[in-house]
Amino acid sequence: MTVTLAPATTEAHTPHPSTPPASTARRRRWRPGLLAAGAYLILLVVAAVWPAVLAPGDPLAADPLGVLEAPSAAHWLGTDHLGRDVWTRVVHGAGHSLTIGVAATAIAVTGGVLLGLLAGLTHRLADETLSRAFDAISAFPILLLALLFIAVAGPGTVSLIIAIGVATLPHHARVVRGQTLLVRRAAYVEEAVTFGLSRPRLVARHVLPNVIGPVPVLAVIGLGEAIMIAAGLSFLGMGPQPPSPEWGAMLSEGRNYLQVAWWITVLPGVAVTATVVALTVVGRHWQTRFDGRQR
Amino acid sequence: MFSSPLRAAARRLAAGLVVLWAAATAAYLALLVAPGDTVDTIVGDGADTPQIRAEIIAEWSLDRPAVVQYLDYLRRLAGGDLGRSYLLQRPVVEVIGEQLAPTLTLALAAAGLGVLLAVVLAVATAGNRRPWLRRASSGAELLLVSTPPFLIGIVLLSVLSFRFGLFPVSGDRGVGALVLPAVTLALPIAGLLAQVLRDGLDRALDEPFVLTARSRGVRERTVLLRHALRHALLPAVTLAGWLFGILLGGAVIVEQVFGRPGLGQVTLTAVTGKDMPVVLAVVTLSAAVYVAVNTIADLTYLLVDPRLRRS
Numbered sequence: 001m002t003v004t005l006a007p008a009t010t011e012a013h014t015p016h017p018s019t020p021p022a023s024t025a026r027r028r029r030w031r032p033g034l035l036a037a038g039a040y041l042i043l044l045v046v047a048a049v050w051p052a053v054l055a056p057g058d059p060l061a062a063d064p065l066g067v068l069e070a071p072s073a074a075h076w077l078g079t080d081h082l083g084r085d086v087w088t089r090v091v092h093g094a095g096h097s098l099t100i101g102v103a104a105t106a107i108a109v110t111g112g113v114l115l116g117l118l119a120g121l122t123h124r125l126a127d128e129t130l131s132r133a134f135d136a137i138s139a140f141p142i143l144l145l146a147l148l149f150i151a152v153a154g155p156g157t158v159s160l161i162i163a164i165g166v167a168t169l170p171h172h173a174r175v176v177r178g179q180t181l182l183v184r185r186a187a188y189v190e191e192a193v194t195f196g197l198s199r200p201r202l203v204a205r206h207v208l209p210n211v212i213g214p215v216p217v218l219a220v221i222g223l224g225e226a227i228m229i230a231a232g233l234s235f236l237g238m239g240p241q242p243p244s245p246e247w248g249a250m251l252s253e254g255r256n257y258l259q260v261a262w263w264i265t266v267l268p269g270v271a272v273t274a275t276v277v278a279l280t281v282v283g284r285h286w287q288t289r290f291d292g293r294q295r
Numbered sequence: 296m297f298s299s300p301l302r303a304a305a306r307r308l309a310a311g312l313v314v315l316w317a318a319a320t321a322a323y324l325a326l327l328v329a330p331g332d333t334v335d336t337i338v339g340d341g342a343d344t345p346q347i348r349a350e351i352i353a354e355w356s357l358d359r360p361a362v363v364q365y366l367d368y369l370r371r372l373a374g375g376d377l378g379r380s381y382l383l384q385r386p387v388v389e390v391i392g393e394q395l396a397p398t399l400t401l402a403l404a405a406a407g408l409g410v411l412l413a414v415v416l417a418v419a420t421a422g423n424r425r426p427w428l429r430r431a432s433s434g435a436e437l438l439l440v441s442t443p444p445f446l447i448g449i450v451l452l453s454v455l456s457f458r459f460g461l462f463p464v465s466g467d468r469g470v471g472a473l474v475l476p477a478v479t480l481a482l483p484i485a486g487l488l489a490q491v492l493r494d495g496l497d498r499a500l501d502e503p504f505v506l507t508a509r510s511r512g513v514r515e516r517t518v519l520l521r522h523a524l525r526h527a528l529l530p531a532v533t534l535a536g537w538l539f540g541i542l543l544g545g546a547v548i549v550e551q552v553f554g555r556p557g558l559g560q561v562t563l564t565a566v567t568g569k570d571m572p573v574v575l576a577v578v579t580l581s582a583a584v585y586v587a588v589n590t591i592a593d594l595t596y597l598l599v600d601p602r603l604r605r606s
Contacts, residue, residue, distance in 0.1 A: 132314060135310075135314045136317035136582075139314055139318045139582040140318065140582050140585070141541070141543045141544040141581055142540065143543075143544030143545075144547070144581050145578070147547070147562060147566050147578075148322065148325055148578045149325065150566060151569060151571065151574045152571075228441070228443050231443050232443055235551075236547070236563060238566070248443075251449070255449065258449065258452065258457065262453050265449055265453075266446070266453070269442075270446075272443055272446065273438070276441035276442075277437060277438065277441045280437060280440075280441055
């Protein structure tokens, strides 16, 4: 079998010695990093659901008299080459990035859980076929697989979502398959079989709840990854098209003015980075707690 | 005892081939379901008459059943023929071959730099000797892994090229033009590899053989570099395939940021122009290299760790 160890995130189900035991984790209650990450994520959700609270202006309103203005009291993050307020655009862009990320992760997780269960529960031939299919999909670098999909379906938000969802699906499927193989041998499952439970009921009531454990953690960390890939693809011009205030697209637009107005480009980039960092911090924290509970 | 490692190696090679075939087929399926007419793409903005269309269909054998075309595609692929570009009207092998060198240079430079940086970071911070350094390093690694490569590139570009004029802004002339793209691509790799390596080092330092070495009076640096690092490097080898994917995907973006020629430009042009033979070739090739890298990594494992030869 081809060994494919996905980076960092696979550690979700393999607790290792270097993570502190639950007791020390509980003692250090004051975690400024975790708090900051949580606060940022709440802000992000507000920006995505109700951007007018944070930035009442219109993200598309151009002002020919105020182009490329440096950050000031009137324009917190300056203005871009069309005189649009960068802060307003960054805030309104949160919705785009988050929607793409959440939708892609939803595809990856739902597909991953279903296919992983299928591979883990059916007989060997199906398992072998599915596992090879996961291997084949993982053989493509994610960005290139997404580009192949976009070449076929054309650029745009929906293409991005499906491409990223499919490309990250095998990872979830593998984890769920591994868990399923463990759970199906457990005593309580064999007992349920003895009691004559129907197959769908067995899977829904006894297998799924015990398999699903590591999935939410993987999904949180995967969400960060999805947002980053999406930003990269729209930076390449494959995502939402201008003038839509998507972070990657904003970066790409501002690139020509880098020498005179760094804020157009750098600030949306910082928003992407902060989002990924915050999601990773929260995800890892959750993961250590999960590992602690499993022990 | 002799046949079992050989059989394990053969099984890994066969698995690699199956994955490769599946990847090529998946890529071909994508082509089949592509909306829009292939003939339209090939005609492009050129003269469009029924006669020209008929010639195109005959030349690209588009009139044959999909299954026949698929088998033909596999046969040509096995022979190293990647087809002809719709847009450039040239063999894809030529198109890709011309642009391979700059991308390969960039990828190798970035990989070397990234691995070096990761080893230094991991060795310096393993074993909890300097907690503050370790914490700072973990923070930096998290930041590097979470920052999109294009942002790293843009920041480096605006500070070092625009502000201080240390490096050229774009192009691929000379070594100077390679520095920033290579650093941009190397930093995320270093961030993740360092985390994996330090985990491995920490685990190795808990092993009895480290205690033995220490009790023999071996210096701490020797313990780290000679004894623990070897064990820590093994899990990192598993990441080779992943590393390759990051390098290739990252190269597409980094080449765009720095205006470098290479496979990235070829791929983007092909994706935008729906030049499917080129897109298909790049994607299939990348999968092939990924499988090759992983199979080699697996076989190295078999060589190094006899325990894996069973099962």
